[in-house]
Amino acid sequence: MIKGFSVGQRLVRSGLGILLTLLMLVPLIQDSRPVLLERFESDLYDLRLRQFLADDQDPRIVIVDIDEASLAEQGRWPWGRATLAKLLNKLFDEYGVAIVGFDMLFAEADRNVPFEALQQWLDSRPATAGSELSTQLDSLNPDRQFAAALEDRPVVLGYVFDRSTQQLQVGDPGSPVVGAGQLQGIPVPRASGVVASLDAFQATGIRNGFIDNPRVDADGVYRRVPLLQEYQSQYYPSLALAMILALFEEDQVIPVTESDGSDSVLVAVDAAGISIPVDNGGAVLVPYRGRQGSFPYVSATDVINGRASADVLEGAIVLVGTSAAGLLDLRVTPVGSRYAGVEVHANIIAGILDEQINHRPDYTLGVELLQVLLSGLLLSLLIPRTSVLVSGLLALVWVGMLSGFNLYAWQALQWVIPLGYSLFLVVLLYLFLQITGYFFETRNIRKLEGQFGQYIPPEVVAELSAQGDAVQLSGESREMTVFFSDIRDFTSLSEQLSPQQLTRMMNIYLTSMTAKIHQRRGTVDKYIGDAVMAFWGAPLEDASHARHSLQAAMDMLAVLPELNRQLVAEGLPEVSVGMGINTGQMNVGNMGSSFRMAYTVMGDAVNLASRLEGLTKFYNCPLLVSDETANSVPEYGFRYIDRVRVKGRFEPVDLYQPVGKRSELTPVQLTGIDDFSAGVRTYQQQRWDEADAAFRRYLRSDKDDYCAQMYLLRIAESREAGQQPWDGIYCHRQK
Template sequence: MKQRWIRTVLGLLLTLIMLIPVIQGDRPELLERFEYDLYDIRLKQFLADDKDPRIVIVDVDEKSLATEGRWPWNRTKLALMLDQLFDQYGVAIVGFDMVFSEADQSVDLGELKQYLALSGSQNIDDALAALDSDQHFTQAVQDRPVVLGYLFDRSPKKLQIGHPGSAVISHDPTLDRLPIPEANGVISSLNRLQNVAVWNGFFDNPMVDSDGVYRRVPVLQRYQDEYYPSLALAMLLALFAEESVAPIVETDATGERNALVAVDAAGMHIPVDQHGAVLVPYRGPQGSFPYISATDVIRGTADPSQLEGAIVLVGTSAAGLLDLRVTPMSNRYSGVEVHANILSGMLDERIQHQPDYTLGVELVQLLVSGILLSLIIPRTSVLISTLITFAWVGAIVAANLYAWSEMLWVIPLGYTLIMISVLYLFQQTTGYFFEARNKAQLANQFGQYIPPEVVEELSQQDQSVQLTGENREMTVFFSDVRGFTHLSEQLNPQQLTRLMNIYLSGMTKIIHEQKGTVDKYIGDAVMAFWGAPLKDENHARHALQSALKMIEVLPQLNQELAREDLPMVSVGMGINSGPMNVGNMGSNFRMAYTVMGDSVNLASRLEGLTKYYGVPLLVSGELASQVPEYLYRKLDRVQVKGRTEPVDILEPICLLEKAEKFLLDGVELFSEARDHYQSQQWQKAKECFAEYLKHYPSDEMSKIYIDRITEFEREAPGEGWCGVYSHTSK
């Protein structure tokens, strides 16, 4: 019991220690990586099965570079592409996952020659002015739902190239106190482009996870005390002709802590974390959206059915253009498709998120796991505790997956699984050491008295073994070699030692087979008991079975003794069941695990009375009542020395189910004789005992009764005689 509580307390202490990094928000990097891996596994298990046709990626791919020339292209091509998208294909909106921060100095020679031929002018400056590609691109953007991309700068240089356009949230003191990413500078498109573009969005990601993987992307960044949208959020606003968003901030119960939990954009609820970031709702591997080569759009050969009414994102997937990202889906994932996934999730309101009370949920999850395992594992076997642990892990994982799929909650799982594993291993390890220590102690304390398998069973008990003394219902056994003094006088020391070794080994083996405890050897005598240190509900049955087995094997032991020219032995045994004290008893100099009490003394008296009654085994009426499946011959009701209460003395014969008819008839005849004796019908009793002797001529008990009857016939017993015989000697 004490060891269980020690293991429980240690488990709870370990749980509290492991809670500290979670509370402080300072988890080891290795555990963070494990959490990332579990997030990626769950993400891949719940991917969409189809493409999202609403969003089309116009891709500057290898085919486009081969056809249109190296990147960057002359912006007249981009203007032509925009004209094609809106005028020929009828797209809904176009967003650029790229920045046009520098003026285009390139000239399309073919276009230049065509201009000079048509105009007849030879003035190069006039021609260049007329062929200004940036102006063409600006005109293509103007008055159309086009979203231009830009990126924020967080370097100490505080680069200021252009401006980010219009903010979607103006200065907000509440948001200013939140850990939303803040930029020092901006790199945006040319002013002439910015001045005609209504919507702009950043495409940089300052929140790449520590392993370099794109799992979350901010939809807001702070710049000069105002808040600007990401490319995906800006496209959502452009799609619904909105220019601002509303932050949703919740306050905790104390009223002191605010948390940004979502933004409302065009009537859509977009859950974000305290950094204003969303978990990218990847639909699947790269290619989860329709891809159309940019050159096909420019040349008018694209499939109109794919583009009509579509949301278009223009980006690059060619390897040399450096817009490939590491994502949970792939190590080479097109950056433009990351924005497409976010926009798709916003439109569907299908964005996994961590509620602001996620930390509380995880702490409860960890605490309950720690308490549960700390209480259960020390109290159950390795198999049961392992099954319970697996069942608990299964329940946590199932609840986690349900929250993920049905409520879009991302509840951390990795740290809980690590803690359960550590706690399980810790508990099993400490249990192993405690068990090894217990076994060593038990082997040291009981190894000489009880068999190893009982020591093993004791070590597996839920509660520790009581050694300091207690009162129990038990059975005690005494046996003694008849005429041992005479035998010992005939043998030399070596022969006597050999005789006792053969005899005591055989008897002890039988006691151990029946889960008995050898209390001591007293010369030729054996004292044993059942019911301690291991509790045994069948202590009386096991003791009786041991004694009968000893009687059965004694002839074999005598044969072994005869082969070694040693004298044969006979024994007398007594068994009694009842309450007795058991525990370590003795002095400061020597202790022994033994039993004491009136029930013990009675068993010793029964063993001594076997000489008088001429039988090898006597048991008390108390024992016989606990093992009713045996056939007994009730020999006498006596008052032994040192005891005032009379007891019934019985001779066990065999199992009732195996008793032959002549045995049953004999017991019935003897019982009838005793009944006549008890009722003082001396003549009938004598006749019955005489009849019994005809069948069992060597029966000493019948002769004793006939002698008693002869005495009573000469001198009748006094009034109040109830058939109890008093023994005045041990």
């Protein structure tokens, strides 16, 4: 198909493709991608993430799970602080864990109703009567028991920041990890309030980390979590980051920024010598290790009752959280739609420890712009120059290369390079360029049909469209074969008919003749009254132009009896025709004036074919061809008619009458061809007796042949005149 487009059309298509590419760059530069493409990019991110999930568990981090079994055995949530204190004491004293993080809030005091009633009773008694008992009861306070369990132990408590207009101020988030002003101008999430643990728990010197996520994607999926949030111009760590700092006994993180012109861009935070890549908002892409269960789970009730395996818990980093559906801590993640929120923190801790966190480097936009620009230029330049199949394969190969580079960057470099926008552009450009190609091709075909549709067969029009620039229409010299035909005595026939009858007769005749020309890949040049002019070898190259022309003429002669029967059936006269064919060099192309152009042929070879058609009446042969045509179709048997010089042409030409394919002729016909041809040649040599004998032999098989009888008369006249100087050429002054 591609050959059917001109250079200009291919340039237009390429230009439109490049323009579309440039327009597609605008949303990237402005960071305003369409929502659907953002969702597509997120889906591709999830797909890549799932391709590299691990099958084993990470034993370093253990999740103490408040599961359904724990709720059934220990009672409904929330549990009393005494129970949690017992859990904490078991973890450190009996199981020897390294650190404990609580993925939960302790913002309210434990309201034990019996204890409060007893305290009110004691308050109503004389002070001296209950002082000893009051001291005893104070020691039984659940919050005091939990605070005692927290004291001097590596524990991180969770809290949440508030972004509502209420600006809640419950508790203290603890110590900031980045000093004021260090991240000025960087879009770290900012909170207006906080809901933290009771001051009684904070007094123990424990650490805190926020457990809320203000960076959940628009589709509700947990793909990224901020490591820092700003509150009152100070920057506080997430639960995972706070646990990393506690493990290495560090109090601060060091922001790593790079200059972006006049602004600074946050690219990482350094925690205890570990560089953690983040985006400019301080968020980390959660390095999901696998589906839920990628870390060992231990039931909280088993820990409280001493049934848990010491081998699992000893020296482990412990996160206390819940997988119970009723406690509403299940998240939608790329690796599961009901994923325990506590395991999100576990994945971040593991990724930080392993320094295996995929991230978008600060030059991601540049890489994506280059990726999109290369895709647009490559496809815009190549697709208009290749076929649909080749361009489809090209697009698939390019998609494969983009995907391969993307996966290599993901796995080897830990880069998350956006892919969706580039893939969308590839598909869009492919469809756009193919559609524009279809419209151009349709336009080309219609143009060709308008120019040639009435003169050449539809399949040749299709080939013309396929070849496009390979077809020369402006004019050239080419070896071709030209054909002329004429109805004998047309003037007298037309005088006998009414205009309607004449029109009907010509429509029947020309339709039948044109059909035979088209069937043999010929081009009808024009109708000149009753005459038909056609040629072979243009606009498409045709190595067998002489053969196809001769076959068409023979087909016309073969169909003429049936055509005459149709004419007679409609009350119209029969017709007989004369046809001439010549092969040679001629000029072909669009010729004419500024008012009208026509695709036609000109030259001496064309004029000769017209003269041959005129000589058919003289020799009483329905079809005459030149020696050039006869020599080009050796499989046909030709009767050598004469060597003549026609009007307006000095060079003589040999005339032949085609009889049929040699393979289909009878021995009598083949012998007759040889006898007649021998008679003509001996006649041209003035060997009258041999020529006379040859023609008489021919007449035995065809006693009414006009040409043989004509030569016998010529021989008789020549004998009377005697031997005269002669070159054997018969001169026709009128034709």
